[in-house]
Amino acid sequence: MSESQSITRYPHIINGEKREPGSGKYIPVFNPATNELIAEAAQGTPEDLDIAVHAAREAFNCKAWCNMPATERSRLLYAIANTVMANAQELAQLEVSASGGTISRVMGMDIPALADMFMVLAEEVKRFPFVDNLPARPLPEPTHTQVWREPVGVCALITAWNVPLLLFALKVAPALATGNTVVIKPSELTPTSTLRLVELLCELLPKGVLNVVNGRGEVIGDAMCRHPDIDKISFTGSTRVGKQVQQVAAQSLKRVSVELGGKGPGIVLPDADLELVAYGALYGVYLNGGQACESGTRLLVHDSIHDELVAKLAALSTQIVLGDPASPATGMGPMSSAAHGEKVLEYVNSAVEEGATVLCGGARAEVPGCEGGYFVEPTVLTEVHNGMKVAREEIFGPVLCVIKFSTEEEAIAIANDTDYGLSAGIWTADVVGAQQLARQLQAGSIWINDWHMIRMDAPFGGFKQSGYGREGGMESLHHYVEVKSVSTAFERNVRKKPLHRLVHKLLA
Numbered sequence: 001m002s003e004s005q006s007i008t009r010y011p012h013i014i015n016g017e018k019r020e021p022g023s024g025k026y027i028p029v030f031n032p033a034t035n036e037l038i039a040e041a042a043q044g045t046p047e048d049l050d051i052a053v054h055a056a057r058e059a060f061n062c063k064a065w066c067n068m069p070a071t072e073r074s075r076l077l078y079a080i081a082n083t084v085m086a087n088a089q090e091l092a093q094l095e096v097s098a099s100g101g102t103i104s105r106v107m108g109m110d111i112p113a114l115a116d117m118f119m120v121l122a123e124e125v126k127r128f129p130f131v132d133n134l135p136a137r138p139l140p141e142p143t144h145t146q147v148w149r150e151p152v153g154v155c156a157l158i159t160a161w162n163v164p165l166l167l168f169a170l171k172v173a174p175a176l177a178t179g180n181t182v183v184i185k186p187s188e189l190t191p192t193s194t195l196r197l198v199e200l201l202c203e204l205l206p207k208g209v210l211n212v213v214n215g216r217g218e219v220i221g222d223a224m225c226r227h228p229d230i231d232k233i234s235f236t237g238s239t240r241v242g243k244q245v246q247q248v249a250a251q252s253l254k255r256v257s258v259e260l261g262g263k264g265p266g267i268v269l270p271d272a273d274l275e276l277v278a279y280g281a282l283y284g285v286y287l288n289g290g291q292a293c294e295s296g297t298r299l300l301v302h303d304s305i306h307d308e309l310v311a312k313l314a315a316l317s318t319q320i321v322l323g324d325p326a327s328p329a330t331g332m333g334p335m336s337s338a339a340h341g342e343k344v345l346e347y348v349n350s351a352v353e354e355g356a357t358v359l360c361g362g363a364r365a366e367v368p369g370c371e372g373g374y375f376v377e378p379t380v381l382t383e384v385h386n387g388m389k390v391a392r393e394e395i396f397g398p399v400l401c402v403i404k405f406s407t408e409e410e411a412i413a414i415a416n417d418t419d420y421g422l423s424a425g426i427w428t429a430d431v432v433g434a435q436q437l438a439r440q441l442q443a444g445s446i447w448i449n450d451w452h453m454i455r456m457d458a459p460f461g462g463f464k465q466s467g468y469g470r471e472g473g474m475e476s477l478h479h480y481v482e483v484k485s486v487s488t489a490f491e492r493n494v495r496k497k498p499l500h501r502l503v504h505k506l507l508a
């Protein structure tokens with residue numbers, strides 16, 4: 001971008017209006033494909049957050065919002081989906097320029113999923129059990145009990161840098177569908193699509209229902225976890241920060257859900273279609289340059305098919321088109337930053353030091369026209385064992401670790417021998433047998449004969465240190481409500497109340 005081109009400034013959006021940061025400062029936003037400055041977004045302060053939380057609280061206290069009938073709320077969620085689709089091109093361009101995700105993925109996957117999440121919940125909200133009637137219990141006396149599900153209150157939503165619009169959908173849709181109000185904090189690295197989307201949605205929503213405060217995680221994210229008037233935190237990010245969020249939020253016992261990292265194992269059985277596995281496993285690890293929590297980063301391959309499969313993996317990897325993510329011809333974009341790219345290659349070096357072989361890739365790639373970006377070649381490592389650093393830690397780059405196994409029991413043991421539990425998969429012709437294996441895998445999503453099979457109507461989330469709580473579908477609504485039991489006694493004659501006499505001996 002030439003110096004003469006103006007840089008768009010994004011203030012916060014609070015109470016339906018743009019608001020300058022109290023600090024007067026803005027955080028630069030760079031295009032990771034070129035390292036060019038593309039925008040500036042407000043550098044929030046805890047005081048800015050206070051103002052946003054106050055607006056969200058006022059909006060929550062307005063009972064018209066949280067008591068809105070489900071049919072009306074459903075119409076609103078559909079209207080949000082329509083607004084997303086009407087502005088798809090602009091939102092996608094903002095997403096691509098800040099995150100480095102390819103335009104083909106963002107337009108083909110993320111934008112449709114963003115709209116779909118709101119449409120799915122527009123239907124689910126009509127059948128969600130906001131009020132359940134329990135069967136009457138005549139003993140010890142006739143009573144009627146209902147279970148009410150009410151919005152939690154003011155929700156602080158903290159999202160990661162890698163797929164901001166998708167994470168927006170997974171959090172904002174269920175929060176609004178259940179009548180909460182929201183303050184969202186996008187990653188300071190990629191805030192532009194969220195800031196623009198909130199601006200668009202404020203046209204549809206009552207003031208203060210949806211607010212966005214941009215800022216650094218250790219300032220705004222941390223202040224959210226401490227804020228006395230925030231009721232719930234929903235966090236997506238690294239396991240390290242997720243643990244901090246949980247600890248800090250525990251001081252006021254806020255409701256917390258955390259969606260964290262992963263180290264997805266895919267088990268390839270001897271009867272698998274190796275052509276399908278080669279394409280599918282590489283789609284599983286190279287989508288977004290491996291910068292996806294649910295990536296399939298460990299491929300566990302049966303001895304008998306190992307050599308044939310790795311030959312296919314190497315041949316296909318070299319055909320992945322690295323390039324400018326804004327070009328529809330690009331299959332894989334840049335790393336989020338040069339520092340992150342260096343870290344990815346350090347992992348590759350550590351694998352070699354521990355005895356692994358670089359089958360292909362393993363170096364920085366030059367991309368003409370994107371000299372300022374940091375691209376890593378699609379990389380396949382063989383001779384990996386599960387104790388190596390590359391097999392244990394989340395690399396967040398385009399690096400596939402191939403690990404051999406001999407028996408199904410061994411494959412399951414290796415797959416589960418990890419701190420994480422977000423995604424896992426099985427490649428086989430025997431889909432019935434795969435169901436039995438799926439029972440033994442410790443992960444929130446199991447994919448059979450494909451990867452990234454994320455549906456907006458299905459729950460998504462982690463076992464173990466990949467987090468807890470679930471996003472997507474009806475399940476997600478349960479994470480944004482408090483449950484209240486409301487019981488009514490019908491007997492008014494104290495002498496006929498069997499339990500009162502336990503205390504009032506006069507009645508006995």
Ligand code: NAD
Nearest residue numbers: 159160161186187217218221222237238241259260261293
């Ligand atoms: P990160 O943990 O560095 O940051 C995530 C968010 O937390 C950002 O908005 C950041 O500003 C904020 N933050 C930072 N410090 C904070 C603090 N002390 N208190 C509160 N908030 C703070 O993660 P990242 O680099 O943005 O994203 C990559 C990670 O996210 C990977 O580990 C990836 O696996 C994970 N991720 C998980 C999912 C999922 O659904 N499970 C989805 C996407 C990404």
